[in-house]
Amino acid sequence: xxxxxxxxxxxxxxxxLVDATFGLGGHxxxxxxxxxxxxxxxxxxxxxxxxxxxxxxxxxxxxxGRLTVRRVRFDSLxxxxxxxxxxxxxxxxxxxxxxxxxxxxxxxxFSYRNDGPLDMRMDQRSELSAADVVNSYExxxxxxxxxxxxxxxxxxxxxxxxxxxxxxxxxxxLAEVIVSAIPAPARRTGGHPAKRTFQAIRIEVNKxxxxxxxxxxxxIDTTKANGRIAVLAYHSGENRIVKQVFxxxxxxxxxxxxxxxxxxxxxxxxRRVRRVRMAQYPSEQEQTQNRRAKSxxxxxxxxxxxxARS
Numbered sequence: 001x002x003x004x005x006x007x008x009x010x011x012x013x014x015x016x017l018v019d020a021t022f023g024l025g026g027h028x029x030x031x032x033x034x035x036x037x038x039x040x041x042x043x044x045x046x047x048x049x050x051x052x053x054x055x056x057x058x059x060x061x062x063x064x065g066r067l068t069v070r071r072v073r074f075d076s077l078x079x080x081x082x083x084x085x086x087x088x089x090x091x092x093x094x095x096x097x098x099x100x101x102x103x104x105x106x107x108x109x110f111s112y113r114n115d116g117p118l119d120m121r122m123d124q125r126s127e128l129s130a131a132d133v134v135n136s137y138e139x140x141x142x143x144x145x146x147x148x149x150x151x152x153x154x155x156x157x158x159x160x161x162x163x164x165x166x167x168x169x170x171x172x173x174l175a176e177v178i179v180s181a182i183p184a185p186a187r188r189t190g191g192h193p194a195k196r197t198f199q200a201i202r203i204e205v206n207k208x209x210x211x212x213x214x215x216x217x218x219x220i221d222t223t224k225a226n227g228r229i230a231v232l233a234y235h236s237g238e239n240r241i242v243k244q245v246f247x248x249x250x251x252x253x254x255x256x257x258x259x260x261x262x263x264x265x266x267x268x269x270x271r272r273v274r275r276v277r278m279a280q281y282p283s284e285q286e287q288t289q290n291r292r293a294k295s296x297x298x299x300x301x302x303x304x305x306x307x308a309r310s
């Protein structure tokens with residue numbers, strides 16, 4: 001949803017926009033090219049993403065002075081802003097979940113299709129890996145995280161199968177164990193049978209849901225009037241957190257006010273596109289060209305004058 005994201009930041013005030021999940025930098029570069037009044041602060045916990053950003057800056061003179069990157073999780077947003085003496089931002093972008101390079105490099109251990117070690121760490125400095133989760137968690141712990149993080153109805157069967165098959169050291173071995181635990185009729189629907197469990201383990205390893213609420217609230221709090229926060233979510237658990245945080249920010253008078261950006265509605269200083277719980281979906285063309293885009297849900301809120309800092 002590159003075009004939609006670039007468009008949503010067209011009217012934000014000049015200043016620094018935080019790309020909280022920098023990745024390959026595609027969103028950041030497109031925003032900088034389209035909006036000369038903006039600078040980008042890119043955050044990513046993946047060393048490969050930061051290395052890529054540094055190469056981008058060194059090879060493209062137009063990015064120098066306009067793109068800054070830091071290797072941190074996005075829940076450190078406020079701390080980085082304080083370090084850089086930035087009191088307010090023009091907005092923030094969160095493109096949640098795993099990036100394409102992480103999926104495509106077998107050695108990172110994210111993919112159930114490519115044989116690799118059980119890793120799944122977005123930050124290679126982290127101690128907890130997928131191998132630790134798969135080989136040390138009790139059945140009940142595994143079942144709970146698979147059900148919670150992936151809405152997997154066969155979570156307990158899968159957890160029992162994983163424990164029985166230990167030790168499991170590779171992604172393909174884990175995928176085989178998961179597939180064997182799921183009844184044959186269920187394997188034939190809904191994509192690869194291991195997809196949801198791999199997602200659940202990845203979320204556990206990287207604490208993705210645990211840090212999201214804090215990061216979104218920090219972004220809302222530090223965004224200046226008429227700035228915008230855009231979130232691309234791919235998972236039901238992420239989606240629920242985004243909706244809850246945005247709804248709370250709209251309705252709680254103790255929180256900075258936000259509203260959705262495109263259709264202007266003057267009511268207590270809140271502007272909204274539509275009801276916050278609704279989302280924008282990728283076009284049919286994009287879904288056809290990129291199968292990973294099919295589950296994407298874009299939500300955008302705009303900071304209002306009522307929510308601006310005095």
